[in-house]
């Protein structure tokens with residue numbers, strides 16, 4: 369059998385494809401990746417699979433119904449794992465159109481194609497088929513400091529065009545089950561971090577800037593709390609949902625790692641001091657933390673009218689409940705950030721592809 373993964377050249381999707389094909393229990397099952405390669409998609413994330421007969425990469429758009437129909441007829445996947453999306457909140461505020469097009473219309477196109485394909489399947493393939501939709505805890509809105517964590521029954525209160533488009537896609541997925549019987553599952557996860565994270569997001573941006581000696585931009589006082597989920601943990605949670613998830617169930621995936629942004633930045637700087645000490649520094653090579661304190665730069669809050677408080681609110685998911693359901697266990701934040709920081713240091717020291725260097729703004733190597 370085969371898996372069709374949309375958005376598999378992006379941050380989480382590429383980690384999922386690589387994990388899937390590396391895991392002993394799933395690695396024999398081929399993957400077809402469908403990705404439009406927007407600014408966020410990177411074919412190089414999957415370069416290690418070049419020549420691997422288990423992986424097929426298709427450059428295309430989820431809104432292209434004839435293409436999706438063709439792929440479903442040709443590969444007859446037993447599941448679709450839907451990551452493809454416009455995913456950056458700030459971009460959604462400046463240009464919401466692409467978010468409606470990909471996140472809402474694209475999900476609709478995919479659901480319709482999946483429904484047509486699924487309805488032709490003979491039993492038991494029909495019963496075993498799954499459409500897994502990857503979504504976000506931002507559909508729930510934000511919490512005050514004393515509010516209990518989100519759980520799966522929390523009402524949807526999206527605050528940005530991004531989260532509204534994801535909430536809309538969640539509703540479509542649910543409705544395609546209740547109306548047509550399509551076997552769907554959905555997961556709402558918190559902030560992921562880890563390998564291949566695009567450096568417009570907090571953790572990779574801080575590492576890249578700290579290594580380059582650039583200012584470290586943080587919103588306001590840096591005290592906004594987020595739940596941080598290591599991407600490898602998220603991938604294993606999705607594998608668990610595919611293997612054991614109940615149809616029509618919604619799974620929150622959290623990391624049990626609620627941290628203020630500033631604490632995350634401090635952790636990165638501490639790790640950089642450990643991994644990349646400056647030989648010229650007099651005090652045991654510790655340069656990043658002093659530089660951090662001198663270079664924290666308030667990031668301008670967006671000029672547009674937007675609920676700026678959302679940036680300051682606690683943003684948690686009911687990770688414990690999820691853990692009971694899927695055996696997902698979180699990675700310690702220090703370990704996850706250590707891995708990410710190590711990866712960026714390797715980029716810097718040249719043990720990584722030239723193209724990644726370009727993407728991250730490093731000068732070409734001699």
Ligand SMILES: NC(=O)c1ccc[n+]([C@@H]2O[C@H](COP(=O)([O-])OP(=O)(O)OC[C@H]3O[C@@H](n4cnc5c(N)ncnc54)[C@H](O)[C@@H]3O)[C@@H](O)[C@H]2O)c1
Pocket residue numbers: 374375376377378379380381402403404405406407408409410428429430431450451452453454455456470474502503504505534557558559560561566
């Ligand atoms: N990154 C996070 O912290 C986070 C948190 C919660 C939920 N999510 C959700 O997880 C999913 C993956 O997120 P990510 O961070 O990997 O996103 P990403 O932006 O890194 O990757 C998205 C991928 O989708 C592809 N894509 C975009 N539009 C497409 C289209 N029309 N057709 C085909 N491919 C298209 C892009 O080329 C890219 O490869 C998204 O649905 C996102 O909403 C992400």
